[in-house]
Amino acid sequence: MSPFLQFAIALVIVITAAKLGGYLSLKLGQSSVLGELLAGLILGPSILDFLHWSPFTDKHLGDGISHLAELGVLLLMFIAGLELHLSDLAKSGKVSAFVGVLGVLFPLGMGFGTMWLFGFSSETAIFTGLILAATSVSISAQTLMEMQVLRTRVGIGLLGAAVFDDILVVLGLSVFVALSLGTGGGVGAVAWIAVRMILYLLIATAVGMYFIPKVSHFVDNLPISQSLIAFTFVVTLFYAWASEVMGGMAAITGAFLAGLVFARSPLKERIEVGISPLAYGVFVPIFFVNVGLAANARELTLDSAWLLLVISVVAVVSKLLGGGIGAKLAGFTNRESIQLGAGLISRGEVGLIVASVGISEGLIGSDIFAVIVGVVILTTLLTPMILRGLFANQLNSQTNP
Helix, strand or coil: CCHHHHHHHHHHHHHHHHHHHHHHHHHCCCCHHHHHHHHHHHHCCCCCCHHHCCCCCCCCHHHHHHHHHHHHHHHHHHHHHHCCCHHHHHHCHHHHHHHHHHHHHHHHHHHHHHHHHCCCCHHHHHHHHHHHHCCCCHHHHHHHHHCCCCCCHHHHHHHHHHHHHHHHHHHHHHHHHHHHCCCCCCHHHHHHHHHHHHHHHHHHHHHHHHCHHHHHHHHHCCCCCCHHHHHHHHHHHHHHHHHHHCCCCCHHHHHHHHHHHHHCCCCHHHHHHHHHHHHHHHHHHHHHHHHHHCCCHHHCCHHHHHHHHHHHHHHHHHHHHHHHHHHHHCCCCHHHHHHHHHHCCCCHHHHHHHHHHHHHCCCCCHHHHHHHHHHHHHHHHHHHHHHHHHCHHHHHHHHCC
16 A cells, blocks of 8 residues: 555544544533544554554654644644734733743742652753643633633633743743753853744734735735635744744744734635634644644553653642632632633643753653653643533533523
8 A cells, every 4th residue: 555545544544533532522521622632542552553553554654644733733723813813812911921920930840849859850850840831722722612712811811821831931941951051052042032032923913914914805806716715824834934933932823823913804704714624624633633642651661650640730730820820810710710720731732842852952861751741641631621611600601591
């Protein structure tokens, strides 16, 4: 069987399993995201390890699925941005700042303390804290969109806090590598990263506000099939690329910003109608399944299993405390504060990116990396369930007015 046919049948399995898992999860009263993640765990090396079945001989098959998964998370964050407006995000500046800062400091401190108590070096302990400080709101955003509460104070505050979180974690990572390891060029290099971030955000916002709406209208009037959707897709990918390569931030931040830009366009509804079927029909399910494909529970030893359990508890509690206290200081109610903190729990691909830097620089070993992957999987699985439980009363009131 040719590599392409292997790729095609692998996608058949992945997408079918994702949709079936999502359907069963909904029937059990949970978010479809949970079912799609569990489908990935079942298909992955922890149980079935389907990519290593005898018909699949192409060693690049997993990479192909991962690339499609990356497109899925970019489109997911674009749609999350499309649901909001820049004015909404601006109004949440106070809570976003409080939650973003405390949502980094609590996991950083608690992660460091836990690893130090387990006997790890200060270097490894600090870096593990940095990994736990990362947040990926793609899972939370999808869950909140399913429950139709993304545009509440909690949803808007969560997305704003994620931007602060992203900036602080990248700066923290840069400071640690540059100053502690002496490989990043010192304080000047760290300052340059901060300048790059600010420049990217300013330029991307200015271009999005003043040029993209005009270009969108021009492209839409061209005699080209689906020209507006193609233009939107290209801009999203470019913003994601520029966010990481030029701004030093996560690619998902750029995709989210692209969504905010197009949310101002009078063509917004047509864009949403064109992009959503592509995203939710194909790419987003692949992303959720791919998270499960990255985990291998068989590699865990007894010692690492205990560490995984403890670090997972720290990962959950630290974000609940940091995000919750930050939201409370910003004037949110107790319930809203807990909901916002819960939305920060998932580490997702952002945590894996930071961990991969650590293992490549020799800051953490393969044993810690395996634990971090496990933490990412567990927090990603827990987030939809926790959020659905915390929003249960609001969902019931929507169903029974």
